[in-house]
Amino acid sequence: MAAETTEINVLTADTLLKNWQGHRRLTRRVIEAFPEDKLFQFSVGGMRPFAEIALEFIRMAVPIVDGVSSGEWKEFKGTKPSTKSELLRLWDAQTTELDAKFPNIPPHRFSEVDNAFGMWENPGVATIQYAIDNEIHHRGQGYVYLRALGIEPPPFWERD
């Protein structure tokens, strides 16, 4: 039976976007859970504060959707937020932008291999999945920061 699984479709573009936005809602709650000063300054083991990690997610999300869509890979051009409310405003603007842009990705671009940012040779869907996985990975790091600060992080399974 093994060979047959290559033919079984298990995910639509629409569900992929829904999954991503669910994770992004959770990441937003993690940003919110940090006291303002800890968000920008606290870390464990010499790693980056969570505000820098969140900015990495922002640098990836819309630029990746734009790149998968168009084949043009452009770096995020925005001002680096210096307060929690600025960071959340930028986050929310990207939420709206992703919902608007993602459905316009040409269907063939999900499977087409492209060189994302001139560095990562992958099918479009793998580049998008990498952005989601990277967000889950580094957000897990934020959970440890919160626990180390004595703050209960938001439940991982809650995505609404």
Place this chain on the structure above:
Amino acid sequence: MAAETTEINVLTADTLLKNWQGHRRLTRRVIEAFPEDKLFQFSVGGMRPFAEIALEFIRMAVPIVDGVSSGEWKEFKGTKPSTKSELLRLWDAQTTELDAKFPNIPPHRFSEVDNAFGMWENPGVATIQYAIDNEIHHRGQGYVYLRALGIEPPPFWERD
């Protein structure tokens, strides 16, 4: 164009298994990176040591594939490893088992909603994706433990 995206298939069962096994190879390297005593005893912020986290992944992986396959949700029945080599042996046995069992999941079970372990009402593919996301999330926690121990974790993007 938005409505059309519901029709765009972006992932096959075969690629989902490949993605998962790629993540599992990385998790295996994270387990290996811990000194034996730290694997079972070290943590940050009152969280679980990484051996317990890895055992959680083991408790989920094959039982979830069995449950999605058959509709029967049974808990993992195995001895809790007490050494790094026992843990890695169990990990490798599951790698083989996943490769054998995953391709036999009946195609309709990926979209069929089922009550995983009597607790989590989701389509089969979402239950599998949850296991993968949970592994990425808690493995990220392991990266912080390693950094706090002064150990360089394996590169996140390396999945071979």
